[in-house]
Amino acid sequence: MTPPEPPSAGPSSGATGSPGREAGQWRKDLVEVARRRLRGGELGSASVIVALAVIWAVFESLDTSFLSPRNLSNLSVDIVGTGLIAVGVVFVLLLGEIDLSVASVSALAAAVFAAGNVRYGIPEVPAVLLALAVGAAVGAIQGFIVAKVGVPSFVVTLAGLLGWNGLTLYVFGGQGSIILDDNGLVVTLTHYYFHDVAVAYGLAAFGTAAYFLLSYRNARRRRAVGALPTRGMHEIALRTLALAAVSFAAAWTLNQFLGLPLALLIFLGFLVCLDVLLRRTTYGRRIFALGGSVEPARRAGIAVVSVRVSVFMISSTMAAIGGLFLASRITSASETASSGNLLMQAIAAAVIGGTSLFGGRGRTWSALLGILVIQSIASGMALLGIPVAVQLMITGVVLLAAVIIDTLARRTMHAHGWA
Amino acid sequence: MSTTPVLALRGICKHFGAVQALIDVDLEIHAGEVVALVGDNGAGKSSLVKVITGVGPADEGVIEWQGRTVRILQPRDARELGIAAAYQDLALCENLDVIGNLFLGREVRRLGVLNEVAMEQRTRELLNTFSLHIPDLRVPVASLSSGQRQGIAICRCLLGEPELILLDEPTASLGVQQSVQVLDYIEQLRERGLGVMLISHNLGDVKAVADRAVVLRLGRNNGFFDVTTTSQEQIVSSITGATDNAVTRRATPEWEL
Incomplete structure (x- = not known):
């Protein structure tokens, strides 16, 4: 009953006793998790969670209404519009490209919807579809110019930023803003809450259970086909517990106020679906491959141009969807919706959340983490009555820190790769 | 070696702008045979590999796959035929x-x-x-x-x-031990009955595993050798151009004519 390998967990722990071994194994698992995650380039995600905790603690200590259900509930809706745009930005960043036109496209989509619905009386659903189609078309044009013609995406989308902004003004036709129908579908998106507490708890339970079952089944399948190294049961249990803690705490908090916001549910739905698309499908694998190195991907027979164009289409479409949510939040579409601030927030959110600017590394969840950091700072500063000027500077510092971490992570990986 | 070759190239030409990278190149690879493609820098080895893998298609010439004429215009075409390549870098x-x-x-x-x-x-x-x-x-x-x-x-x-494997400088970045291992891999491939094309600067490797050597010089064929019966010096002189075409043609075994 002696362990076959030397006890690496620590010389002080009794490696022969059964409980000691158990604890040693547990600790080894923890170390292994941390090591794998950091090596996998998730240093960004790990540090951003810490940063978020610090930010929340600081603001809560300065003003106890920060972590109040009301404020957190509002925060959870405020992040959705920009967060959806940031998810699209994650896709473009994975390719190692950039999309500077997302804010303009989001404003354009909102303008198209508002003008179509309010001014020309198109029913809401076709008007929404029209706005999304405009977004997709913009992405197709920009993506084509980047992928086929070979113009750097920075310049193409910078031109897009100006051009689509102009088109937005044209759509408004001098009318500064268009008020949306208060009872309409789009306004409902960010103003509907599931007041029944069961919905939020149910979602938390469902999410946790689904995560556990999928991980467990995967581990079982791996074990069944042979001695494939599998994610340890400890790790699965640990991750499930963490997920349960976070989701039930969130559900409880939201239920203290108005319940689960519909907008948050939709946002989470997008995050999950796009995460599956990125990490579990051939298409997603191709995006990562292209972001890593184009030539090997091309030689592996990947249709480089169509993947790139489609990614730009995803980015613009997500920007259009985000634009509709932003308009919904303020129940109007306005000329000034595409401020430079929105663009910077969307890109900063993706990067702060741990998606690499260098391509090939990132996850959809980084959009959620990043936008949470940005909105938390904004919300906390607003509570404390700190002027926007300071708020911008602090967000700038956070962004810079995130990029520095990204760069260091990349350098470490390279050092390991070619040492 | 009476069967139809897995891959046969006839009269392949390829140019980049004014530069003729490949002129009228012929090549045959049979199943269960290792063919070394050798030549000095700029002789057109990589261009020829790219022609076969569809990364850089030929301008002129005929490609026959198992006796039937095919067109390889993109990497996917080559892969669907059963051609696979391992590149020295960018792989x-x-x-x-x-x-x-x-x-x-x-x-x-x-x-x-x-x-x-x-x-x-x-x-x-x-x-x-x-x-x-x-x-x-x-x-x-x-x-x-x-x-x-x-x-x-x-x-x-x-x-x-695949039925044909192209290995572009597989040992160039490796130490001695690892090179030996790669050469073992190549012999395993031959034993499986695959056609192997080995592109190498290292004539030691070529002598060790190849059955035939095809020499390119300045974008043209400059000799076909049976590695087992040819001395290394002969191949080197063909690579460097010390022997001209006429002489090497005479040394070419009858199955190439």
Whole structure:
């Protein structure tokens, strides 16, 4: 009953006793998790969670209404519009490209919807579809110019930023803003809450259970086909517990106020679906491959141009969807919706959340983490009555820190790769 | 060697702008044979590889696959025929793990979703047949050694059950020990009855594993040699141009005429 390998967990722990071994194994698992995650380039995600905790603690200590259900509930809706745009930005960043036109496209989509619905009386659903189609078309044009013609995406989308902004003004036709129908579908998106507490708890339970079952089944399948190294049961249990803690705490908090916001549910739905698309499908694998190195991907027979164009289409479409949510939040579409601030927030959110600017590394969840950091700072500063000027500077510092971490992570990986 | 060759090139021409990279190049590769493609820098070796793999299609000439004329215009065409290549560099996506790289472009799916388990299992089998030991298949290949990466590149070739494998300078970045291993791999490939084209600067390697050597010089054929009966000096002189075409033609065995 002696362990076959030397006890690496620590010389002080009794490696022969059964409980000691158990604890040693547990600790080894923890170390292994941390090591794998950091090596996998998730240093960004790990540090951003810490940063978020610090930010929340600081603001809560300065003003106890920060972590109040009301404020957190509002925060959870405020992040959705920009967060959806940031998810699209994650896709473009994975390719190692950039999309500077997302804010303009989001404003354009909102303008198209508002003008179509309010001014020309198109029913809401076709008007929404029209706005999304405009977004997709913009992405197709920009993506084509980047992928086929070979113009750097920075310049193409910078031109897009100006051009689509102009088109937005044209759509408004001098009318500064268009008020949306208060009872309409789009306004409902960010103003509907599931007041029944069961919905939020149910979602938390469902999410946790689904995560556990999928991980467990995967581990079982791996074990069944042979001695494939599998994610340890400890790790699965640990991750499930963490997920349960976070989701039930969130559900409880939201239920203290108005319940689960519909907008948050939709946002989470997008995050999950796009995460599956990125990490579990051939298409997603191709995006990562292209972001890593184009030539090997091309030689592996990947249709480089169509993947790139489609990614730009995803980015613009997500920007259009985000634009509709932003308009919904303020129940109007306005000329000034595409401020430079929105663009910077969307890109900063993706990067702060741990998606690499260098391509090939990132996850959809980084959009959620990043936008949470940005909105938390904004919300906390607003509570404390700190002027926007300071708020911008602090967000700038956070962004810079995130990029520095990204760069260091990349350098470490390279050092390991070619040492 | 009476059967039709797996791959036959006839009169291949390729130019980049005003530069003629390949002029009227002929080449035949049979199943179960290792053909070395040798030549000085700029002789057109890489261009010829790119013609065969569809990375840089030929301007003129005929490509015959198992006796039938085919067109290879993009990497996908070559792959569908059964041609696979391992490049000296630019072969692997640094940020993907071993499995991701092996199956890039031909992922195994289950209900529309990547079947990681099946891919991992197949990867292990493949790595085992080449006694290539990589403890963690989930690390980005950037963190592996050159030898391991070359091994992965060769394994990747084998995934699609190809009939012809092109190896571009497989030993160039390797140490002695690892080079020996790669040469062993090549012999294993021949024993499996695959056609192998070995592009190498290292005539030692060529002598060690190749059956025939095809020399390119300044974009043209400059001799076909039976490696077992030809001295290294003869091949070198053909590479450097010390022997001209007429002489080497005389030395060419009858099956090339």
